Amino acid sequence: xxxxxxxxxxxxxxxxxxxxxxxxxxxxxxxxxxxxxxxxxxxxxxxxxxxxxxxxxxxxxxxxxxxxxxxxxxxxxxxxxxxxxxxxxxxxxxxxxxxxxxxxxxxxxxxxxxxxxxxxxxxxxxxxxxxxxxxxxxxxxxxxxxxxxxxxxxxxxxxxxxxxxxxxxxxxxxxxxxxxxxxxxxxxxxxxxxxxxxxxxxxxxxxxxxxxxxxxxxxxxxxxxxxxxxxxxxxxxxxxxxxxxxxxxxxxxxxxxxxxxxxxxxxxxxxxxxxxxxxxxxxxxxxxxxxxxxxxxxxxxxxxxxxxxxxxxxxxxxxxxxxxxxxxxxxxxxxxxxxxxxxxxxxxxxxxxxxxxxxxxxxxxxxxxxxxxxxxxxxxxxxxxxxxxxxxxxxxxxxxxxxxxxxxxxxxxxxxxxxxxxxxxxxxxxxxxxxxxxxxxxxxxxxxxxxxxxxxxxxxxxxxxxxxxxxxxxxxxxxxxxxxxxxxxxxxxxxxxxxxxxxxxxxxxxxxxxxxxxxxxxxxxxxxxxxxxxxxxxxxxxxxxxxxxxxxxxxxxxxxxxxxxxxxxxxxxxxxxxxxxxxxxxxxxxxxxxxxxxxxxxxxxxxxxxxxxxxxxxxxxxxxxx
Amino acid sequence: xxxxxxxxxxxxxxxxxxxxxxxxxxxxxxxxxxxxxxxxxxxxxxxxxxxxxxxxxxxxxxxxxxxxxxxxxxxxxxxxxxxxxxxxxxxxxxxxxxxxxxxxxxxxxxxxxxxxxxxxxxxxxxxxxxxxxxxxxxxxxxxxxxxxxxxxxxxxxxxxxxxxxxxxxxxxxxxxxxxxxxxxxxxxxxxxxxxxxxxxxxxxxxxxxxxxxxxxxxxxxxxxxxxxxxxxxxxxxxxxxxxxxxxxxxxxxxxxxxxxxxxxxxxxxxxxxxxxxxxxxxxxxxxxxxxxxxxxxxxxx
Numbered sequence: 001x002x003x004x005x006x007x008x009x010x011x012x013x014x015x016x017x018x019x020x021x022x023x024x025x026x027x028x029x030x031x032x033x034x035x036x037x038x039x040x041x042x043x044x045x046x047x048x049x050x051x052x053x054x055x056x057x058x059x060x061x062x063x064x065x066x067x068x069x070x071x072x073x074x075x076x077x078x079x080x081x082x083x084x085x086x087x088x089x090x091x092x093x094x095x096x097x098x099x100x101x102x103x104x105x106x107x108x109x110x111x112x113x114x115x116x117x118x119x120x121x122x123x124x125x126x127x128x129x130x131x132x133x134x135x136x137x138x139x140x141x142x143x144x145x146x147x148x149x150x151x152x153x154x155x156x157x158x159x160x161x162x163x164x165x166x167x168x169x170x171x172x173x174x175x176x177x178x179x180x181x182x183x184x185x186x187x188x189x190x191x192x193x194x195x196x197x198x199x200x201x202x203x204x205x206x207x208x209x210x211x212x213x214x215x216x217x218x219x220x221x222x223x224x225x226x227x228x229x230x231x232x233x234x235x236x237x238x239x240x241x242x243x244x245x246x247x248x249x250x251x252x253x254x255x256x257x258x259x260x261x262x263x264x265x266x267x268x269x270x271x272x273x274x275x276x277x278x279x280x281x282x283x284x285x286x287x288x289x290x291x292x293x294x295x296x297x298x299x300x301x302x303x304x305x306x307x308x309x310x311x312x313x314x315x316x317x318x319x320x321x322x323x324x325x326x327x328x329x330x331x332x333x334x335x336x337x338x339x340x341x342x343x344x345x346x347x348x349x350x351x352x353x354x355x356x357x358x359x360x361x362x363x364x365x366x367x368x369x370x371x372x373x374x375x376x377x378x379x380x381x382x383x384x385x386x387x388x389x390x391x392x393x394x395x396x397x398x399x400x401x402x403x404x405x406x407x408x409x410x411x412x413x414x415x416x417x418x419x420x421x422x423x424x425x426x427x428x429x430x431x432x433x434x435x436x437x438x439x440x441x442x443x444x445x446x447x448x449x450x451x452x453x454x455x456x457x458x459x460x461x462x463x464x465x466x467x468x469x470x471x472x473x474x475x476x477x478x479x480x481x482x483x484x485x486x487x488x489x490x491x492x493x494x495x496x497x498x499x500x501x502x503x504x505x506x507x508x509x510x511x512x513x514x515x516x517x518x519x520x521x522x523x524x525x526x527x528x529x530x531x532x533x534x535x536x537x538x539x540x541x542x543x544x545x546x547x548x549x550x551x552x553x554x555x556x557x558x559x560x561x562x563x564x565x566x567x568x569x570x571x572x573x574x575x576x577x578x579x580x581x582x583x584x585x586x587x588x589x590x591x592x593x594x595x596x597x598x599x600x601x602x603x604x605x606x607x608x609x610x611x612x613x614x615x616x617x618x619x620x621x622x623x624x625x626x
Numbered sequence: 627x628x629x630x631x632x633x634x635x636x637x638x639x640x641x642x643x644x645x646x647x648x649x650x651x652x653x654x655x656x657x658x659x660x661x662x663x664x665x666x667x668x669x670x671x672x673x674x675x676x677x678x679x680x681x682x683x684x685x686x687x688x689x690x691x692x693x694x695x696x697x698x699x700x701x702x703x704x705x706x707x708x709x710x711x712x713x714x715x716x717x718x719x720x721x722x723x724x725x726x727x728x729x730x731x732x733x734x735x736x737x738x739x740x741x742x743x744x745x746x747x748x749x750x751x752x753x754x755x756x757x758x759x760x761x762x763x764x765x766x767x768x769x770x771x772x773x774x775x776x777x778x779x780x781x782x783x784x785x786x787x788x789x790x791x792x793x794x795x796x797x798x799x800x801x802x803x804x805x806x807x808x809x810x811x812x813x814x815x816x817x818x819x820x821x822x823x824x825x826x827x828x829x830x831x832x833x834x835x836x837x838x839x840x841x842x843x844x845x846x847x848x849x850x851x852x853x854x855x856x857x858x859x860x861x862x863x864x865x866x867x868x869x870x871x872x873x874x875x876x877x878x879x880x881x882x883x884x885x886x887x888x889x890x891x892x893x894x895x896x897x898x899x900x901x902x903x904x905x906x907x908x909x910x911x912x913x914x915x916x917x918x919x920x921x922x923x924x925x926x927x
Contacts, residue, residue, distance in 0.1 A: 032857070032859065033858075033859045033860075033861055033868075034854075034858050034859070034860055035860075035861045035863050036729075036848075036860050036861070036862070036863065037725075037726035037727075037728075037729045037732070037818060037846070037863050038726045038818070038820035038821075038863070038864060039860060039862040039865075039867060039869050040820045040822060041881060041884050041885055042871065042881070043869060044884050045880045045881045045884050046869065046871065046877075048884075062872075063857070063872060618857075618872075
């Protein structure tokens with residue numbers, strides 16, 4: 001068993017300093033001279049001193065021996081010996097550090113965060129690195145990122161560790177493990193270290209190919225936080241705002257929830273949270289204009305995590321839903337005319353209306369070019385599906401449908417008679433549709449009857465049979481289907497409900513096409529973004545909770561607030577065991593990971609001690625060594 | 627009545643007060659060693675002094691002037707009257723004036739001590755001679771034997787002029803001294819006895835010459851309790867030889883053992899030759915040595 005070693009064996013040449021040390025000692029070029037009356041007695045004394053006691057030789061050269069001992073201790077310290085710890089035997093060691101929101105939780109009032117504790121322990125590992133050992137720092141929250149490659153450069157590792165900050169997002173271990181696995185293909189390793197509070201799903205879909213040392217950090221203190229914030233349009237106008245507050249397992253007590261609209265407090269409520277329970281409350285606002293809401297939670301006692309105490313919600317302006325249905329689809333127009341809160345085009349007066357629509361239902365392919373957030377094609381095959389779906393007229397029946405799809409809720413399609421027969425082309429299958437982003441909602445005998453495709457800013461439904469050539473318009477489920485389509489359009493247009501933005505990625509922002517903007521984060525950093533052809537800015541990273549401002553030439557164009565809103569992060573629930581594929585389980589390590597123990601500090605202390613002894617007995621103490 | 631003028635100092639070596647006290651003292655040798663020449667000391671043998679000693683039978687050839695005729699008239703048998711013989715005693719002063727005696731007033735104590743013994747000798751009608759040894763091969767500086775109060779100034783001038791130099795070993799100094807000296811008595815040796823020579827030989831020579839060795843060893847305080855710390859290169863003041871030492875308690879203890887051993891050896895050498903020995907520190911006042919230590923030890927009376 002290897003108990004230890006030297007980190008800087010190349011410094012062994014320092015032992016050659018023994019030669020000049022001994023040489024200079026015996027030369028004693030600057031020995032103080034003292035004239036005395038006679039050397040008679042001293043000669044006899046010294047002769048007796050040397051001859052009669054063999055050990056006197058040792059004592060006579062004690063100063064030299066102490067100096068040699070001092071030099072040996074210094075050389076040994078320069079060799080940087082160490083006592084082998086646990087992971088020191090691994091040449092390469094990836095270290096995964098959890099930086100999710102829960103890692104920002106404090107252990108006690110005025111205490112340290114989980115991430116600070118993890119950084120402290122990783123720093124100890126870096127300090128105790130052996131010369132041939134390489135560490136790789138990987139941080140992860142919802143996505144992983146590599147801080148350093150495998151390196152033994154301690155300064156680089158420390159700098160990377162210092163820059164590590166908490167991201168206000170939920171953690172996802174799987175991508176981090178996949179990144180580590182990918183690194184292992186080019187630079188193999190046997191074991192990886194994971195520093196986390198265990199706040200991630202207990203089951204990870206990952207084939208673990210290396211040993212994982214799960215170093216679970218000590219639990220944080222009690223925490224209360226907002227885990228949901230949303231608004232639904234109220235029946236009589238205005239909005240119902242829902243706020244949900246949850247707490248960690250050991251959190252209980254009182255708190256205040258306040259709701260601010262455009263900076264003004266419009267409501268507040270005192271709540272009491274019991275252990276393991278959540279509180280849900282509803283506030284009402286009568287506004288019909290676009291406004292910004294902020295919910296603020298203020299616990300009375302200690303709250304370990306501050307990032308989940310605020311949530312932000314943007315309410316859209318209230319307006320009727322703009323729906324376009326050609327007059328050729330009379331069944332749809334009939335169903336829509338009885339619904340409140342929508343404007344149906346073309347109107348009976350023949351006004352075609354201009355501008356965009358929120359919902360387009362048409363059996364004319366050219367109507368797909370209309371600007372709309374939700375489009376429903378009826379009775380024809382969209383161009384991108386024509387390679388895989390062929391029309392037919394032999395009739396078809398419904399084999400199965402996705403009953404859980406929102407658009408088909410409460411719609412009974414059994415025994416539906418369809419005269420059209422859309423069928424898969426030769427060698428085509430459902431997989432080809434999935435590759436295009438379509439999801440089949442209704443399966444017919446020979447092919448799909450309804451498919452859905454959701455893009456970043458648009459929702460498309462493709463009814464591959466014409467409803468007028470089926471029994472659908474005569475069934476009770478038809479108006480329900482139309483109602484579901486309207487509801488989907490309302491949601492797509494953001495008119496029915498609004499949800500608070502979550503950290504991770506900013507929601508898509510509609511701005512000027514090809515416009516160049518800067519996004520200012522809560523940490524006051526600036527990121528340049530460019531809008532696409534439709535003026536959509538998407539994919540902007542939002543790792544911190546708070547307001548993100550979209551600037552154009554320094555002037556603010558939009559402001560979007562995002563919050564943590566993660567029940568798992570707020571409850572600070574930590575798993576003690578992770579289950580991987582094939583029932584492989586990794587439990588949290590029972591002991592703190594042992595690092596190599598450097599021996600050079602005690603050696604230096606010993607050298608200092610020898611120096612003090614030498615000084616005391618040869619300089620300070622009268623009478624010298626006894 | 628005008629005050630009396632202070633009496634001028636006779637010498638820088640001893641104060642007038644000390645000289646007054648010395649006038650009432652005399653050297654008390656352990657043995658009875660005198661010269662044949664007439665002097666003030668009884669020889670132990672029959673002599674021609676005025677002090678009656680004993681009677682003995684007349685034998686043919688005796689000097690008839692010493693026949694006691696009164697007894698012859700009464701007893702009709704001749705008896706010869708015997709008288710004490712008074713011989714003179716030599717006081718030889720040997721002052722070690724080598725370079726080692728210059729340290730810490732050792733020579734400044736040796737010269738007054740030698741002067742004191744000389745004063746006591748002269749005032750008691752002894753024959754006093756003085757020697758100061760310097761170089762090993764050179765004859766010592768010498769004050770020829772002299773006697774009487776009139777020789778005091780000569781003695782003082784001689785001793786005052788003695789300076790420390792040279793590297794004369796003591797046995798060599800004794801050897802050179804005996805080339806000039808004749809007569810029995812006492813030889814007062816004032817030295818540190820830190821010599822590379824053979825001490826025993828010197829004492830044997832003195833004993834053979836009829837001189838009782840009175841050894842006074844003067845060591846400086848730093849020789850008695852050396853204050854040596856750390857590493858030093860010691861230089862011999864006489865030979866300029868060097869010796870490197872590293873201070874340690876054992877070394878100092880050993881030094882003390884050797885110093886005490888030297889004292890014991892010197893005392894033994896003196897005692898076996900009917901002499902006396904006294905170690906003193908150069909820091910001791912001369913009055914204390916003369917009137918305290920020497921008197922208590924019976925050197926003088």
